[in-house]
Amino acid sequence: MKSELKIFNTLTREKETFVPVNPPHVGLYVCGPTVYGDPHLGHARPAITFDLLFRYLQHLHYKVRYVRNITDVGHLENDADEGEDKIAQKARLEQLEPMEVVQYYTERYHKYMDALNVKSPSIEPRASGHIIEQLAIVDSILQKGFAYESNGSVYFDVERYNREHKYGILSGRVLEDLYSTTRNLEGQSEKKNSFDFALWKKATPSHIMRWPSKYSDGFPGWHLECTAMSARYLGETFDIHGGGMDLLFPHHECEIAQSTIAHGHGPARYWMHNNMITINGQKMGKSLGNFITLEQFFTGSHKMLEKAWSPMTIRFFILQAHYRSTVDFSNEALLAAEKGLQRLMEGMAQLEKIKPGNVSEFDVESFKSKCYEALNDDLNSPILIAHLFDAVKAINSVAADKISLTADDISALSSTMHLFVEELLGLTPELKSETGSEMLDGVMNLVLKIRQQAKSNKDWATSDQIRDDLNALGIIVKDGKEGASWEIK
RNA sequence: GGUCGGUUGGCCGAGUGGCUAGGCAGCGGUCUGCAAAACCGCGUACGGCGGUUCGAAUCCGCCACCGACCUCCA
Structure with a gap:
């Protein structure tokens, strides 16, 4: 039941059974960030999407080499091959050495990816190092x-290229159309056609980032880094190339063209593209000025945010939509995600406490199969999450003495839940209180004991005061069959 | 203008030609001293117009609207 992973291949526009070139090895290459700005919600989507893929492939016992690059040179700010290098521009504006910019934002990127519980790739190569x-x-x-x-x-x-190979196989572009639709921009006289793309750019005198070559002192074209680095670390043919849909054309199309000439064939067998995140139905993008950085999400410091949203809420929010669909941001949707995640995590915690019975009224094996089926179907995380909620319902029902589960099944359910929730979806309980938890436990047990005594004496005034005052402090008291429990809001 | 994709109940978001997606919110009930939590039940949605079919939200056509890409963006 674990086999038969199907993934949607952009190249064929069909779901295909995943078969690696050299099992058990799997080569995965994903276009990483251009490190010239703070990571935003848009960066979280591919990182989380391919994190899930990375985790799942490893779970399937593949030996995965996951390469995600850092673009630190060659990515131009403006129009086709004519603008200023993004890193260089930022460096100029902030009067920094370009590598200082790169260092700073690379660290920022890592920091926020860690917060989102995104695993580090196996190799994170930089364009300037290649x-x-x-x-x-x-x-x-x-x-x-x-x-x-x-x-x-x-x-x-x-x-x-188009005369001998077909340009546009990935994006469905037809070269003839590009003649009329590609903008003709000023200063493109160096190129024969506007859709030609730079492999090497001569640096202008003011350009800081430059390397000597027999052509000129200059720097590499943006599309080239992925071709060079993927070939170096994964070979000229590897399994999966991923990235955002916005990179489909021209970036990935150009990669295929370069690779086809340099290596005789395209680089990857499967191409996977995650969709965009939108705000009010519009793509979140730097150029549109409507992006929200991850830091702003985590602290709530953006005018569109009603409150701070935790990293796990963001992660869950993204995983609740299929990676090939757009997902629209709103406070309401995030609130729903936050509450849903809480329900899921409380179900996980409840699972450790429930008492076994003699019979099982929830089919754990079937549940497990359905979870695998969901992931095998092109990483359908929303379906997986729906199944997880079915399990949560069962767990809560056991806790409420509505149904029962045998000890064996509780144990099997527990390992299955941990596998899918924590190991694969990467959803971990968030530490709500960072300090003194042991002492706090002791204090709370005492307080709840006193409240229980008050309740036994029908001293509702005291018991309610304890509850309400604790609530005001941010501690929720929950009365259950086995007595009261508490948690921090 | 070209290419591609989308339009699902109050919100988010899956989906198969006929069988309950799920979450959030809402309503009713159980439990509770009360409340919260939990549990049970409820809403009967698929942009519009045609067509195929015994049957379509799911297949086809047309229309409308929205979006992405065509220029850097995850």
Whole structure:
């Protein structure tokens, strides 16, 4: 039941059974961030999507090498191959060495990915550390006649490529259409066609980030880094290439073209793309100025946020939608996610406390199979979560003495829940109180004991005062069959 | 304009040609000294118009609206 993972391959637009090139090894490459700004909600989506994939593949006993790059050079700010390098621009504006910018935002990115419980990839290579590999690919493509030099820069000849291979197989673009739809921008005279893309760019005198090459002192084109680094660490053919849908064209299309010339074939067998996060139905994007950083989410410091949202709430919110659907942000939706997550985590905690019975009235095996089926079906996390809630309902019913479960089944359910909730979905209980929990436990037990005594004496005034005052302090008292329990809001 | 995708009950969000998605919110009930929590039950939704079919939210066509990509963005 664990086998038969199906994933939607953008290349074929169909769900395909996943078969690795060299089992048990799996090569996974995901386009990482360009580190020139604080990580925002948009960064969380691919990170969490492919984190789930990474975790699941490992669970299936694949030996996964997960490469997620850090783009620290070559990503231009503006129009096609003419703008300022993003890192360089930020460095200029803040009067920093470009690598200071890179260092700072890389650390910020790591910090917030950790908070979201996103596992580190196996390798996190930087574009600037692979200039030699990138230049080798430039040479190779140039030698084979699919690129041309122009004023110290080297451009990929898309028209020539299209004559022998098909340009647009991933995105469904037709080159003829691009003639009319690609913008003709100022200063593109270096290129034969506007849709040609840079493999190597000659640096202007003011450009700080530059490396020597036989073409010019310059820097690599943006699309090249992924081709160079994926080939270096995963080989020229690897299993899965992932990224956001917005990278589908032109970035991934260009990668395929480069790779096809340099290596004789496209880089990956399966292409996976996560959809966008929207705010009020519109894509969240830097250029639109409507993005909310993760820090703002976690602290609530953004005018659109009604309150702070915890990392696990964000993670759960994202996992509650399928990765290929857009997910629309709103405070209301986040509140629903927060409460839902709480219910799930309380169910997990309740599971450790319930008492076994003689019979089982919840089919744990069938539940487990359904959970696997959900993930096997193109990582359908919302369906998985729906099944998890069915289990929570069963757990609560046992706690309420409505149904019963045998000790064996409780144990099996417990390991299944931990597997799917914590290990695979990566949802962990959040520490609500950081200090003095042992002492607090003792104090609370005392307080609740006194309240119980008051209740026994029908001294409702005292018992209610304890409850209400605790509530005002942020501690919720819950009365149950086995006595009262408490938790911090 | 071109290409692609979407339109599901108050909100979010799955989905298969006929069988309850799930969460949040709401309503009724059980439990409770009261409340909270928990449990039980309820709403009978699928953009519009046609078509295929015994039967369609699910297949086809047209229309409307929304979005993404076509320029950097996860």
